[in-house]
Amino acid sequence: MKSLSLFSIVLLLAAAGGDSSGMGKEEALAKAKTMTAELAETLKTQLQRAVKEEGFASAIHVCNAVAPSAAEEISAHHNARIHRVSLKPRNPNGAPDAHETAALTAMDEDQAKGQLNEAYVEVVSQSDGSKSLRFMKPILTAALCLNCHGTPDKLNAEAAAAIGKLYPGDKATGYGENQVRGAFSVTVPLN
Numbered sequence: 001m002k003s004l005s006l007f008s009i010v011l012l013l014a015a016a017g018g019d020s021s022g023m024g025k026e027e028a029l030a031k032a033k034t035m036t037a038e039l040a041e042t043l044k045t046q047l048q049r050a051v052k053e054e055g056f057a058s059a060i061h062v063c064n065a066v067a068p069s070a071a072e073e074i075s076a077h078h079n080a081r082i083h084r085v086s087l088k089p090r091n092p093n094g095a096p097d098a099h100e101t102a103a104l105t106a107m108d109e110d111q112a113k114g115q116l117n118e119a120y121v122e123v124v125s126q127s128d129g130s131k132s133l134r135f136m137k138p139i140l141t142a143a144l145c146l147n148c149h150g151t152p153d154k155l156n157a158e159a160a161a162a163i164g165k166l167y168p169g170d171k172a173t174g175y176g177e178n179q180v181r182g183a184f185s186v187t188v189p190l191n
């Protein structure tokens with residue numbers, strides 16, 4: 001009797017340990033939202049400051065250097081991955097994988113119907129049996145963005161010239177206001 005209760009205590013401890021070390025869907029979702037908010041806030045603040053203080057051509061360094069490094073820092077801090085993706089990427093690293101392509105395509109379709117969702121979330125299984133939460137949040141264009149992502153009549157000439165040099169394969173122009181420019185994409189491993 002005594003040894004049996006000891007055994008059940010051990011089992012209970014093991015179960016509790018398993019719960020706290022693994023990550024459930026709700027927790028992963030909260031993490032993905034936090035990471036997205038952190039990156040969005042950093043980019044917004046830095047871009048607005050750079051455009052105001054330095055002009056569009058110089059503000060390119062925010063997008064060019066700050067965006068990828070901020071994404072890496074936030075990823076490392078939260079032990080998950082965040083980056084920005086687009087169906088028409090400027091940075092080739094922003095090319096979407098199959099899951100992201102499907103979600104971005106759905107966003108364009110939903111936006112055309114006036115039914116864009118706040119976020120697109122799915123739990124996916126890898127071939128090795130591990131699971132992860134894939135969280136994607138659409139990024140919409142505003143007037144400011146068209147200086148560097150718009151149609152030729154809206155592009156800032158200096159910025160466009162600098163972009164042409166930095167990104168010879170650039171696909172990220174031709175947008176109007178309030179279109180899906182891309183998405184924040186977060187992958188959080190689940191237990």
Ligand code: HEC
Pocket residue numbers: 056057059060063064065067068084085086088089090091092094139140141142144145146147148149159163172181182183
């Ligand atoms: C000063 C020019 C400039 C402005 C203004 C600007 N961007 Fe960008 N954007 C860039 C550059 C340069 C990159 C490539 C960054 C990189 O190398 O990761 C980029 C990349 C992106 C990406 C990542 C996907 C990709 O194409 O590589 C998204 C999404 C994006 N921009 C959205 C926006 C939105 C939304 C706005 C307005 C709020 C905006 N940008 C304003 C220059 C700009």
